[in-house]
Amino acid sequence: MSSRSIRRIAAATLAAGAALGAAALPASAQSSPHQATAYRSGVVISDVQYDSPGFDDRSNYSLDREWIDVTNTSRRSVNLDGWTLSDEDGHTYTFNRYRLDGRSTVRVHTGIGRDTYRDVYQDRRNYVWDNRSDTATLRNDHGRFIDDASWGRHHRGGHDGNHHGRRL
Secondary structure (H helix, E strand, C coil): CCHHHHHHHHHHHHHHHHHHHHHHHHHHHCCCHHHHHHHHHCEEEEEEECCCCCCCCCCHHHHHCCEEEEEECCCCCEECCCCEEECCCCCEEECCCCEECCCEEEEEECCCCCCCCCEEECCCCCCCCCCCCEEEEEECCCCCEEEEEEECCCCCCCCCCCECCECC
């Protein structure tokens, strides 16, 4: 085989590989506009304890056992100042002067407590997350959707209400 033929075969193989890669890219990128936003920011709702274990007696101990975990999956820290976490009824917690380190999680408790780098508190005297069904929505400081997590019967329209394709 001549070197000219080898070059043509190599060029055709490279062109076919590039075309295949370009065709495959939109399929993976289009999984969901909500997922794309969450993955770009690196911040996701990673876990939810919407039903405080034990008897719901509205004690601070019980309220603090209702929480949402927010995780930064990237290596870089993210300034969450002004970001919000809200439920379907409009109860909203706003992060205030909080920076989430890379590959770290902060737990947002419903009750009253002293904020640390691992735990922050909404300082509420009533439960926020509905035990039967609700959606926790995380938005950045510009009000843009970052991530959500749903459980129970879904209320909202627009998307399937799942957290990265799964229900909690």
